[in-house]
Amino acid sequence: MDWFSFIVAGIMVYVAVAVFLVGSIYRVIQWRRTPKSPIRQGMFPRTGNSLTRTLKLGKDSFLFPQVLDTDRWMWFFVIGMHLAGIGLFFGHLRLITEFTPLYNALGPDGMEKLANWVGGGIGIFLFIAFIYFLLRRFKSPYRELSVPEDYLLIVLILAIILLGDHLRFTKSFALQDYRDYVSSLLHFKPAFVTTIKFSAQKWVLDAHILTANLLLMYFPFSKLVHAMGGFAGNLLRSE
Amino acid sequence: MVTREEQDLAVKVLDEKTNRQLLYYLDICTRCAICKDACHQYVTTGDILYLPAYRAQLIRRVFRKYFTIQGKIIPSVVEATAPNDKLLEDLYRTTYACTSCRRCMYYCPFSIDTTWFTSIGRAMLVAIGRGSTILGELADAAIMKGDNIDMFRDILIDGLKDTENEFKVRVGDPAATIPIGKKGAHSLYVALAGTHTILPMAIIFHQAKADWTLSLFEAANYGYFYGDTARAKKIAQRFVDEAKALGVQEIIISECGHAYRVMEFLYEAWAKEKLPFKIRAAVDVMHDYMKEGRIKLKPGSLSEPVTYHDPCQVGRNGGFYEEPRNIVKAVAADYREMTPNREKQWCCGGGGGLVAESEFDTLREVSGQKKVEQIRKTGAKVLVTPCENCRLQIEMLNEKNNLGIRISSVMDLVVDSMDLPGAKPT
Numbered sequence: 001m002d003w004f005s006f007i008v009a010g011i012m013v014y015v016a017v018a019v020f021l022v023g024s025i026y027r028v029i030q031w032r033r034t035p036k037s038p039i040r041q042g043m044f045p046r047t048g049n050s051l052t053r054t055l056k057l058g059k060d061s062f063l064f065p066q067v068l069d070t071d072r073w074m075w076f077f078v079i080g081m082h083l084a085g086i087g088l089f090f091g092h093l094r095l096i097t098e099f100t101p102l103y104n105a106l107g108p109d110g111m112e113k114l115a116n117w118v119g120g121g122i123g124i125f126l127f128i129a130f131i132y133f134l135l136r137r138f139k140s141p142y143r144e145l146s147v148p149e150d151y152l153l154i155v156l157i158l159a160i161i162l163l164g165d166h167l168r169f170t171k172s173f174a175l176q177d178y179r180d181y182v183s184s185l186l187h188f189k190p191a192f193v194t195t196i197k198f199s200a201q202k203w204v205l206d207a208h209i210l211t212a213n214l215l216l217m218y219f220p221f222s223k224l225v226h227a228m229g230g231f232a233g234n235l236l237r238s239e
Numbered sequence: 240m241v242t243r244e245e246q247d248l249a250v251k252v253l254d255e256k257t258n259r260q261l262l263y264y265l266d267i268c269t270r271c272a273i274c275k276d277a278c279h280q281y282v283t284t285g286d287i288l289y290l291p292a293y294r295a296q297l298i299r300r301v302f303r304k305y306f307t308i309q310g311k312i313i314p315s316v317v318e319a320t321a322p323n324d325k326l327l328e329d330l331y332r333t334t335y336a337c338t339s340c341r342r343c344m345y346y347c348p349f350s351i352d353t354t355w356f357t358s359i360g361r362a363m364l365v366a367i368g369r370g371s372t373i374l375g376e377l378a379d380a381a382i383m384k385g386d387n388i389d390m391f392r393d394i395l396i397d398g399l400k401d402t403e404n405e406f407k408v409r410v411g412d413p414a415a416t417i418p419i420g421k422k423g424a425h426s427l428y429v430a431l432a433g434t435h436t437i438l439p440m441a442i443i444f445h446q447a448k449a450d451w452t453l454s455l456f457e458a459a460n461y462g463y464f465y466g467d468t469a470r471a472k473k474i475a476q477r478f479v480d481e482a483k484a485l486g487v488q489e490i491i492i493s494e495c496g497h498a499y500r501v502m503e504f505l506y507e508a509w510a511k512e513k514l515p516f517k518i519r520a521a522v523d524v525m526h527d528y529m530k531e532g533r534i535k536l537k538p539g540s541l542s543e544p545v546t547y548h549d550p551c552q553v554g555r556n557g558g559f560y561e562e563p564r565n566i567v568k569a570v571a572a573d574y575r576e577m578t579p580n581r582e583k584q585w586c587c588g589g590g591g592g593l594v595a596e597s598e599f600d601t602l603r604e605v606s607g608q609k610k611v612e613q614i615r616k617t618g619a620k621v622l623v624t625p626c627e628n629c630r631l632q633i634e635m636l637n638e639k640n641n642l643g644i645r646i647s648s649v650m651d652l653v654v655d656s657m658d659l660p661g662a663k664p665t
Contacts, residue, residue: 027266036259038508041352043345043582044558066346070276078271144287145270145296147318149309221309226267230349233263237350 001191005202008210009181010190016213023220028228042239053238060234074136077129084122084129091119094175095182116168123165130158153222156215163208172201241324245367249322250305252366253298256359257306264351265299268292274353277346279586280336280606289606291343294333295356297326327369334360334466335371336599339497340551340586357591361466370465374592377461378470385477388455395419395455402434402441409438410445411660417441420485421452427487428521429454429478429498431627436493436521439650443525446657447533452485454478458498459627463505464592472509475501482516489517491524494625494648496552497590503557522553522625522649526562529569529653536569540656543645545571546619548610548633549584550626559625563649567623570656575617585609587624589632607636614642625649 001010047053059065068075093099094115103111134154137146167173177195184191196202219225226233272292275281280289287293296318303310303319310319320326334357344352364370384391396419403417417437418424428444428451430436437453444451456478462470482490492499502518528534547567553559560581568574577584588607593599610633614622622644624630633646647655 031259031262031266034257034259034262040504041260041355043341043555045560045582046558060348060350064348067271067273067348070273070346074271074273141275141281141285141287141290141293142270142272145272145290145293147270147296148316149318150270152316221307223267223269226269226349229263229267233267233347233349233351236260236263236352237344 001197005192005206006190008206008213009192010185012213013185013190013209014188016216020216020219023217024225024228027220027225031229031232040239041236043237047238053235056238057231057234060237061231073132077132080125081129081133084126087118087122088126091115091122095178096186119168120165123161123168126161127158127165130154130161134158149222153215153218153224156211156218160208160211160215163204163211166204167201167208170201172199172204241322241327241367246322248366249327249363250301252363253301253359254306256362257302260352261355261359264295264349264355265302267349268295268299268351269349270296271348274343274347274351277343279340279342279588279609280338280602283606283608284602288329288333289336291347291351291353294337294353294360295351297330297333298356298360300326322363327364327367330360331364331369331371333357334364335374335591335596336593336602338551338586338588338590338593340590341556342551342583342586345555345582358466362468365465365467370467371592371596373596374461374465375467377595378465378467378474381457381459381461381474381477382470385456385473388477392455399434399437399453402438406438406441406445409442409654409659409661412445415445418452419455422485424452424485424487425450426489426491426519426524427452427454427478427482427485428491428493429456429458430493431459431495431498432457436495436627436648436650439648439654440491440493440521442654442657442659443528443534443650446659447528449528449533451491452487454481454490456481458493458495460498460501461592461595463497463501464595468509471501472506475506476510479506479510479514487516489519491519491521493521494553494627494650496550496557496626496628500552500556520553520557520559520625522559522563522566525649525653526566529566534653534657536566536653536656537658538569539572541571541621541652542573543620544573544575544618545621545623546575546577546614546617547580548577548587548614548622548624548629549581550624550629551584551586551590553625554584555582563623563625566649566653570652575619577613577617585613587629587632587636589628589635590626594628594631603632603635604639607632611636611640611642614644619644621645621647623647623649623652 047056064075064078067078106114136142137150173196177193180193196205270292272290274291278289278291300318300320301322303317304314304321309317337357339354341352341354344350361370399417406417407413407415426449428440460471460474462474492502499520507514529536545567547564549560587610588603593603622633625648630646630648637644637646
């Protein structure tokens with residue numbers, strides 16, 4: 001590993017994960033340690049019991065019915081983006097280990113086809129979605145409301161998506177190459193295999209990992225904490 | 240120009256008022272602006288200051304400047320700002336213009352409560368002497384009345400003589416009285432200033448054979464509108480103390496949305512005490528009387544087309560959707576629902592203290608256009624609403640837009656549809 005790759009795809013990955021975990025825990029502790037006002041803020045009609053309250057919380061937090069009611073395009077891209085995010089998470093888990101039952105069911109070719117179609121589809125969808133989010137910010141009143149952080153986050157995520165799409169669509173490296181790299185990370189001996197080390201595409205991979213690291217590190221201090229705090233907000237709605 | 244001391248004071252108020260709810264709201268807003276279509280003021284004016292997320296953003300800028308790592312390391316990226324003159328002027332316009340209807344909270348994907356921001360904004364402005372002058376004066380007048388009630392008592396009782404005489408005629412009972420200071424009464428009724436909410440409720444209580452007494456104080460709470468919790472608590476405490484001294488079992492708040500909200504949802508938190516009696520809304524009490532057969536309403540007695548406006552503080556923020564509707568439907572031959580309604584209804588534009596602040600008259604007129612559209616679509620000739628602020632606002636809209644409707648409170652509607660021995664004076 002060259003020194004740049006060692007820093008970005010090695011040390012920085014550990015730092016990013018640590019900052020993400022410690023920062024997220026810190027934010028949750030910060031919320032929980034701040035005294036809660038005893039004023040009940042719920043709106044009416046109120047849900048009857050804890051089960052219906054939980055169901056309402058799930059509906060509001062995962063299906064965004066109010067967004068659907070107000071802005072259908074936004075709802076389409078927002079719900080698609082969150083679903084695609086979950087897909088990406090599981091897709092990247094394949095870099096650690098194979099989903100054996102699925103692999104056995106589909107066979108090597110079938111699995112490869114599925115990964116290409118789903119991974120590629122998600123990559124294209126996310127690119128379109130974030131272009132939509134970016135362009136939306138340039139329109140009034142979103143433009144007046146937006147702060148530089150809003151644009152920076154979208155640009156950062158777009159960069160991650162574009163670099164990821166490049167790696168997928170150019171088939172720069174084999175699955176096993178990635179697995180070897182991730183395995184080296186997990187064993188605290190970060191290293192690229194030879195095919196990556198001597199490839200021009202290495203810089204794309206480095207840049208993909210660098211931008212992902214930056215996003216992970218900024219996450220706990222950005223509005224992305226709505227992924228955690230959004231549930232609390234929606235719970236207050238029905239208290 | 241704002242001084243450094245004033246800035247420090249405003250920031251101190253923000254620090255003191257920061258609680259878990261505010262922290263969530265400060266952190267989780269994505270500025271998606273879904274709320275833009277929820278606010279009647281933004282929809283009708285297109286002014287960014289009235290966009291709910293922007294109202295919150297002003298507070299967020301100050302919070303980030305003083306209380307966050309990002310605000311200290313990358314202030315321009317997160318727009319961290321000191322409370323300068325421009326920000327404070329915008330804060331005044333956004334916070335005092337907000338009617339606290341919480342329609343934006345309903346539509347927010349994270350349920351962010353904008354009133355949490357506007358109430359803190361108002362408190363910051365009050366602390367540095369930049370609060371609404373008229374709301375401050377009205378709040379102080381109410382507190383002064385409470386502090387000197389012995390001086391006012393006889394004047395208030397004397398002022399009720401004519402109303403009491405009319406009451407006797409209407410119920411056909413020369414011995415009937417409007418009880419004041421009746422110890423051990425079941426209910427303490429807290430009316431609004433003037434007699435227009437005393438006479439109809441007195442008739443309803445009499446017909447229902449209720450054991451009640453009238454409060455010397457009015458329900459409206461300008462301290463709440465002003466944004467000063469200490470003043471708001473003092474104003475409400477006047478009749479809380481009265482209720483304790485009389486030993487009543489419940490306080491009935493007149494048809495006044497914010498007054499009910501203050502007592503049912505806010506007062507115990509402010510006073511840090513559990514009230515030894517129930518808080519009830521007049522509209523709920525009337526509904527119970529109707530259900531129990533204690534008052535008889537003539538079905539179909541109102542032949543004109545009727546519609547009902549859900550006051551935000553009675554419906555979305557108070558929980559009474561069906562009770563007033565059931566009363567209206569019981570007497571209306573032709574009931575017409577506005578769309579949208581209940582939790583999605585549009586604010587009339589008069590809440591939050593705006594009807595008392597002449598500086599917002601134009602905004603009230605413009606932002607009421609969503610309500611005007613809704614009323615027109617029903618073709619109704621009568622509009623019923625159980626909130627004084629809504630009534631005043633819709634009366635203004637009626638006049639300015641030639642809607643040609645009659646606006647009625649629920650209690651007036653009830654009295655008009657009861658068989659009473661005495662005729663209504665013309």
